[in-house]
Amino acid sequence: MRDRKFCVDIGGVDLKNPVMTASGTFGYGREFDELIDLNQLGGIIVKGLSLLPSPGNPPPRIIETPCGMLNAIGLENIGIEAFVNEKLSFLKNFSTPIFINIYGKTVDEYADLASRIDELDDVAGLEVNISCPNVKAGGIAFGVGCDAAAEVVESVRKRTSKPLMVKLSPNVTDIVEIAKSVEGAGADSISLINTITGMMIDIAKRRPVLANITGGLSGPAIKPVALRMVWQVAREVKIPVIGIGGIMNAEDAIAFLIAGATAVQVGTANFVNPRATIDIIEGIDSFMAKENLDQVGDLIGSIRI
Amino acid sequence: MKSFAQKHQKIAKVIWNKPESHADFRIGLTCSSVYENALPGQFVTLHLPGNMTPLLRRPFSIHRLIKENKHVIGIEILYKVVGGFTEKLTRAITGDPIDLLGPIGNGFTVSKKFKKIALVGGGIGIAPLVFLADAITENGVCLSDSIACLGGRTSDDILCKSVFKSFDLTIRTTTDDGSEGEQGLVTRPLEKWITSHRPDMVYACGPMPMLRAVADIANKNELPCEISIETIMACGLGACLGCAVNKNKTTGKYQHVCIDGPVFDAKTHIF
Ligand SMILES: Cc1cc2nc3c(=O)[nH]c(=O)nc-3n(C[C@H](O)[C@H](O)[C@H](O)COP(=O)(O)OP(=O)(O)OC[C@H]3O[C@@H](n4cnc5c(N)ncnc54)[C@H](O)[C@@H]3O)c2cc1C
Ligand SMILES: Cc1cc2nc3c(=O)[nH]c(=O)nc-3n(C[C@H](O)[C@H](O)[C@H](O)COP(=O)(O)O)c2cc1C
Ligand code: FES
Numbered sequence: 001m002r003d004r005k006f007c008v009d010i011g012g013v014d015l016k017n018p019v020m021t022a023s024g025t026f027g028y029g030r031e032f033d034e035l036i037d038l039n040q041l042g043g044i045i046v047k048g049l050s051l052l053p054s055p056g057n058p059p060p061r062i063i064e065t066p067c068g069m070l071n072a073i074g075l076e077n078i079g080i081e082a083f084v085n086e087k088l089s090f091l092k093n094f095s096t097p098i099f100i101n102i103y104g105k106t107v108d109e110y111a112d113l114a115s116r117i118d119e120l121d122d123v124a125g126l127e128v129n130i131s132c133p134n135v136k137a138g139g140i141a142f143g144v145g146c147d148a149a150a151e152v153v154e155s156v157r158k159r160t161s162k163p164l165m166v167k168l169s170p171n172v173t174d175i176v177e178i179a180k181s182v183e184g185a186g187a188d189s190i191s192l193i194n195t196i197t198g199m200m201i202d203i204a205k206r207r208p209v210l211a212n213i214t215g216g217l218s219g220p221a222i223k224p225v226a227l228r229m230v231w232q233v234a235r236e237v238k239i240p241v242i243g244i245g246g247i248m249n250a251e252d253a254i255a256f257l258i259a260g261a262t263a264v265q266v267g268t269a270n271f272v273n274p275r276a277t278i279d280i281i282e283g284i285d286s287f288m289a290k291e292n293l294d295q296v297g298d299l300i301g302s303i304r305i
Numbered sequence: 306m307k308s309f310a311q312k313h314q315k316i317a318k319v320i321w322n323k324p325e326s327h328a329d330f331r332i333g334l335t336c337s338s339v340y341e342n343a344l345p346g347q348f349v350t351l352h353l354p355g356n357m358t359p360l361l362r363r364p365f366s367i368h369r370l371i372k373e374n375k376h377v378i379g380i381e382i383l384y385k386v387v388g389g390f391t392e393k394l395t396r397a398i399t400g401d402p403i404d405l406l407g408p409i410g411n412g413f414t415v416s417k418k419f420k421k422i423a424l425v426g427g428g429i430g431i432a433p434l435v436f437l438a439d440a441i442t443e444n445g446v447c448l449s450d451s452i453a454c455l456g457g458r459t460s461d462d463i464l465c466k467s468v469f470k471s472f473d474l475t476i477r478t479t480t481d482d483g484s485e486g487e488q489g490l491v492t493r494p495l496e497k498w499i500t501s502h503r504p505d506m507v508y509a510c511g512p513m514p515m516l517r518a519v520a521d522i523a524n525k526n527e528l529p530c531e532i533s534i535e536t537i538m539a540c541g542l543g544a545c546l547g548c549a550v551n552k553n554k555t556t557g558k559y560q561h562v563c564i565d566g567p568v569f570d571a572k573t574h575i576f
């Protein structure tokens with residue numbers, strides 16, 4: 001298996017295959033070590049990290065929805081220093097590139113995180129989550145405005161020479177506009193989509209189900225939205241695009257590649273089947289064999305319109 | 306509370322799946338040898354292969370180990386039909402494939418030092434207490450000085466009474482409607498028994514309000530007490546952080562049921 005050319009370049013990082021794990025759905029990697037061979041993955045993106053540890057939101061934090069789930073974890077994480085001291089030494093034993101997903105409440109926090117990560121040899125690149133509230137702009141997410149999005153990316157770019165993946169929020173009017181502005185600000189690749197904001201109501205109690213009231217929708221329910229956005233963005237930018245959203249199996253992943261994604265990230269599917277990434281890698285391989293394709297590149301952006 | 310046995314995921318086969326009462330079923334599933342080391346209180350997550358609705362895996366306590374020639378060949382789960390997944394599960398027949406992942410979480414502390422024990426189960430929370438009673442007696446402790454307080458809404462919810470009888474312990478049952486045993490809360494017979502017997506350990510599993518009441522009684526009487534907590538989960542692997550419950554009194558941090566639990570020390574848990 002895999003004698004065909006499976007590797008892809010996502011803006012300065014070579015992946016042995018185009019399947020990565022999405023931030024927040026794969027812990028810090030170790031959580032899946034008993035169940036799958038982490039060396040087989042194209043890339044691992046760890047849970048979103050902030051400068052200081054963050055306790056996250058009060059419970060309940062999750063609820064299943066039709067063909068998906070709503071989460072309001074509140075970006076609970078152990079903070080960058082604890083990650084470096086307690087988690088990175090395990091992850092560096094694997095040949096799989098590690099990406100750190102970062103978020104901040106201010107532009108300076110993003111920049112400080114980037115400086116710290118720039119020093120870490122065992123980290124292949126950064127993924128910048130711009131879907132979080134900007135404290136200085138009254139809590140409006142950085143990722144919903146071109147200027148704020150570009151400002152974050154520029155400040156991170158100045159502090160690191162590591163490959164920079166910028167993760168877009170789908171909760172915007174014009175995704176292409178945002179994509180172009182982060183490309184202009186120095187992103188090496190663009191990943192999309194993050195979760196779509198939603199809510200659920202318990203009608204017996206007349207209360208929101210989640211303690212945070214709203215949460216982020218993920219899973220198969222968001223796949224068509226994600227595919228549409230990936231297709232729109234991939235035609236308009238020159239840097240590689242990484243497709244995320246409701247990818248449950250190889251067919252879903254292949255659809256994203258055809259739409260123009262150079263690689264994909266698997267999220268909620270890891271919860272349903274911890275082997276999902278491995279099954280997807282094998283499924284892409286069989287599809288390529290069946291279609292007589294020599295390299296993944298033959299699939300990428302091959303949509304016929 | 307002991308820690309983890311290695312986790313394992315496999316497509317198990319249904320050994321049996323039969324009704325227990327009008328809303329409860331017991332299902333037997335084949336399992337790998339890692340369950341030789343499973344601890345009472347640990348749980349598994351199940352998924353019906355290929356099913357998108359419901360999407361997420363569902364957690365269930367190990368009710369009993371199924372043994373053949375002293376080797377574990379399967380696990381039994383006692384489940385209550387409450388929604389989409391458990392409804393579909395009732396339709397599984399012998400030989401059907403079910404995606405089984407476990408054993409997960411910590412377990413109850415089993416020790417020869419605990420001679421006099423109170424087991425407190427509310428509704429389907431009774432399920433893991435049978436595995437616990439098995440483990441205690443296999444560890445050489447006779448339960449004849451111990452008590453099982455079993456509570457439910459109606460007599461249908463009082464499960465496994467005959468199994469508990471076989472352990473030769475005192476049984477007290479309570480129901481909300483008085484259709485079985487004493488009418489009222491399961492904590493009433495517990496409190497009465499505690500004052501005259503002073504157990505070495507109280508174990509409880511059931512709905513949150515019951516756990517809170519049991520923990521209060523144990524803390525007030527300065528008795529060691531372990532409670533097993535249920536919450537909605539997405540991964541059961543410590544990856545999603547969705548199963549956070551109330552904070553730990555000492556650390557002030559959210560506790561995650563699938564990593565830090567499901568069994569918690571009643572003294573350190575903030576309700
Ligand atoms: C560690 C652990 C051990 C468990 N052990 C058992 C067991 O041995 N036997 C058993 O029958 N059940 C057990 N449960 C509960 C079981 O997981 C749920 O009943 C099941 O997930 C319901 O799925 P469903 O699709 O049938 O119902 P759903 O449609 O998902 O839910 C029906 C209703 O129950 C509520 N609910 C669902 N899951 C939970 C939960 N975990 N806690 C509180 N409310 C919930 C939902 O909000 C909804 O109102 C356990 C849960 C945990 C976390
Ligand atoms: C429980 C959970 C936690 C998440 N945490 C993060 C996070 O910390 N940072 C981030 O950028 N995205 C986070 N995400 C978003 C995912 O990485 C992904 O973009 C989204 O879930 C869509 O993909 P999916 O449908 O395959 O899950 C999280 C998603 C879930 C479900
Ligand atoms: S259920 Fe995902 S961390 Fe516990």
